[in-house]
Amino acid sequence: MIENVTNTDDAERRSAIVLLSGGLDSATTLYLARAAGARLIAVTFRYGQRHAVEVEAARRVALAAGVSEHLLIDLDARVFRGSALTGDQPVPKDRVPDTGEIPPTYVPARNTVFLAYAVGLAEARGATDIYIGVNAVDYSGYPDCRPEFIEAFQRLITLGTRAGYEGRPVRVHAPLMHLTKVEIIRRGLALGLDYGLTRSCYDPDAQGRACGGCESCRLRLEAFRQLGLRDPAPYAIHEPPA
């Protein structure tokens, strides 16, 4: 099939807002949105997170993906207090995922705020789609990463925005929702994503190297191990051989 190149012109393509933290999941989501043919507007939030090295990772990934635009948005850090990710508690290093409890790394209403901003931006820019890399399989048990949360948000914006009121609501996509971490990495690799650009650690050292012990590192390292690959991101610990 011969591609119609004019149809893929920036001006004629649908635009998508992609929430990009710089971690493994959001980077993969960006590449999936790109593969879907969208013109990409990546958005990264600074909210006082201690793992600010993520923001640099987001820049690298956005550049590599060839996004049309990458917005850094500063949020009022007072709103997100109380989490291990904003430095108000220690990051646990031995937590077993999937216990049914919400871990101390939960950040109050984070995805609600991120998605709310994304919707405002989508309406302001005429974007038709929003991509978010939430996942309910290999995840930390955050309530705002579950499918029912995404469905509730879709309902909210279908009711509460001009676009929704006029019958063309912005669509929220969570393409990783039901994938394992191994499946996520497989998809990203197939799309040419260099995971060495991404950072997932909740508690990196001063050089930006991952701790290897937090829940996010453990989920990630285990998935690369299962794939028989070495995680290309830098670790402060000596990583066990794959």
Added chain:
Amino acid sequence: MIENVTNTDDAERRSAIVLLSGGLDSATTLYLARAAGARLIAVTFRYGQRHAVEVEAARRVALAAGVSEHLLIDLDARVFRGSALTGDQPVPKDRVPDTGEIPPTYVPARNTVFLAYAVGLAEARGATDIYIGVNAVDYSGYPDCRPEFIEAFQRLITLGTRAGYEGRPVRVHAPLMHLTKVEIIRRGLALGLDYGLTRSCYDPDAQGRACGGCESCRLRLEAFRQLGLRDPAPYAIHEPPA
């Protein structure tokens, strides 16, 4: 009945986040939340609105109401582009309310973002309630002011927050939802609210005086007229006698 004074101590009272724009509706909502006995945390957003005189009005109202805390939160103005309220279009001066169309003063996803922040703040501060002054009777036809929007937001945070997950979701109150503007003003006056402190105009002049012609002014002036009262806020036009 003898009131137990210790129960109304700041430390023991339930805290409520109140969205306070400085307009007539949000000021009345603040006074209603106060009458409900809550410890008040007022929140005002700056989002590039051309009617920034509202923010000064919010300060005055918060002070008069005796709130425990008044937070000013700056939002990234890039997100809210495209509205007459952010200076990207003229404010209409002859619009008839209630035509079923969304007016140019609609701000993309504004209440979604405001409420999202309020929820994050409620979780961070341990507040149990959120008050928002939306109204679906004498209003400009914004989709994010309707009861179904507030219900959808309640569902979202019941699913998507730690407090909701643990069975004690933050409650969103919209006490003005089904009141006429006349009923709103009556309630505020009964609670001692000085409407001379509030500002509702979408397009005030350099001195902060209301234009008298925008939809917000017209709704407000008409309500005071029906009550046989003079609106105590300053107007740039010669106000018709009550």
